[in-house]
Amino acid sequence: MNESRKLGKRFSSAELLRTALVVAATVAVVGLGFSILRTNALPQLATTLVAIVWGVSSVILIFYSLNLLAQIFPSKVYNKIVPYIFIGPAVLIMGWYLFLPTLRSLLLSFMDKTSTRFVWFENYRYLFSDRSMLVSIRNTLIWLVCGTGFSVLIGLTAAILAERSFVNKLSKTLIFLPMSISLVGAGVIFKFMYAAKFGGAEQIGLLNAIGVSLGIEPQNWLGKAPWNNFFLIAIFVWLQTGFALVVLSAALNAVPEEMIEAARIDGAGEFRILMQIVIPNIKASIISVSTTILLAALKCFDIVYSMTNGMFGTEVLASQQYKQMFTFQNYGRGSAIAILILVGVSPVIYYNLKEFRNKEAFK
Missing domain, CATH: 1.10.3720.10 (MetI-like)
Structure with a gap:
């Protein structure tokens, strides 16, 4: 009880265990689905169905897991970090698909045709x-x-x-x-x-x-x-x-x-x-x-x-x-x-x- 009060909320051992299990299940589902799709071993129709089901379930599990982890903190901290939990994945995805390619394009623009030698402003x-x-x-x-x-x-x-x-x-x-x-x-x-x-x-x-x-x-x-x-x-x-x-x-x-x-x-x-x-x-x-x-x-x-x-x-x-x-x-x-x-x-x-x-x- 003392430990849970220090965490800021009355979390029982069962709730902490559930949070840990949900986080572990989320990591397992995301990793397993990514591995299956990466191998491209399934037929096209099965791959499409797996991608849809895996994608939707992964998003739900990620947000649910992050919310459970945030609830461990005191209420003041929780209220401050919960907005970032919901916008964080979107920002990371946008950064991965937009910001990093932009930086890479900027770097390649200073290189030659084969991208092996710098030609600067040529x-x-x-x-x-x-x-x-x-x-x-x-x-x-x-x-x-x-x-x-x-x-x-x-x-x-x-x-x-x-x-x-x-x-x-x-x-x-x-x-x-x-x-x-x-x-x-x-x-x-x-x-x-x-x-x-x-x-x-x-x-x-x-x-x-x-x-x-x-x-x-x-x-x-x-x-x-x-x-x-x-x-x-x-x-x-x-x-x-x-x-x-x-x-x-x-x-x-x-x-x-x-x-x-x-x-x-x-x-x-x-x-x-x-x-x-x-x-x-x-x-x-x-x-x-x-x-x-x-x-x-x-x-x-x-x-x-x-x-x-x-x-x-x-x-x-x-x-x-x-x-x-x-x-x-x-x-x-x-x-x-x-x-x-x-x-x-x-x-x-x-x-x-x-x-x-x-x-x-x-x-």
């Missing part, structure tokens, strides 16, 4: 001197400006018009539907739309079919730089507009109707109401949507890869990074491009985290 010098890399940086900037700008602008316009439409729900659904299509799937769809046949052959591409019917010569939409980049960006905008529409529609619904009615009574026009009342009230949502789409545009790789594979002057940083790493097997340059993308993403992530901390829920 890879970064290549990024800002090679012509193809400069084209990739230019195209990425075009994607960031046009892809983000048009997605937010069209999404905001559609949200405002949809609120005044008698087919509100139907119009929003139709605009949001492309969000269910993968980037590669959208690329395949638009590849057929942009397809061109020459020499009098029948056109299977929608754009050229319409053009030929109007007496216009068929065009190689994806082969003419730099305009082909805008045709690729159009696919991205088509996919992201639905996301902007949904978020901004919710923000528009939160704008006080009394404020708008008061402005109308004072004689304000609709455009003035939009610019001086509606937009300022949904400014936070516009910024949130813009930063989210900006991140998606910065790392967009699927559309370029499935449509042109980076040919005809359509390379972006993400496609260059993939080619350097997996096609040319140049891990130094590939890692340097990855670090460059990370540097571009970091200010946006920092801004979002800063805004989240300023929210009342996070104070």
Whole structure:
């Protein structure tokens, strides 16, 4: 009894024994499951089932065991450490899958193609001197400006018009539907739309079919730089507009109707109401949507890869990074491009985290 009081709680020997057994069982289950999956001795279906059951049970046992261990401490200590118990595994996993690979990529970016010799800033010098890399940086900037700008602008316009439409729900659904299509799937769809046949052959591409019917010569939409980049960006905008529409529609619904009615009574026009009342009230949502789409545009790789594979002057940083790493097997340059993308993403992530901390829920 004296020992249990020193521990801060009235723990009996049976409870301490149970805690020890649960911790031992957790270690055994986690280790045994990992060993079984690592050997890859089971059939594929059995491996999948074991991974699901083992993964769920391991997570439950880990949190339960950590909670039992925390209860051994005094109440003041328990209340302080229990939040870290529940966020600790997630932080460790994020660190293992994000922080450590980032450090490794940073190290590899200072090494040669085979990652055996330090070349220091040679890879970064290549990024800002090679012509193809400069084209990739230019195209990425075009994607960031046009892809983000048009997605937010069209999404905001559609949200405002949809609120005044008698087919509100139907119009929003139709605009949001492309969000269910993968980037590669959208690329395949638009590849057929942009397809061109020459020499009098029948056109299977929608754009050229319409053009030929109007007496216009068929065009190689994806082969003419730099305009082909805008045709690729159009696919991205088509996919992201639905996301902007949904978020901004919710923000528009939160704008006080009394404020708008008061402005109308004072004689304000609709455009003035939009610019001086509606937009300022949904400014936070516009910024949130813009930063989210900006991140998606910065790392967009699927559309370029499935449509042109980076040919005809359509390379972006993400496609260059993939080619350097997996096609040319140049891990130094590939890692340097990855670090460059990370540097571009970091200010946006920092801004979002800063805004989240300023929210009342996070104070």
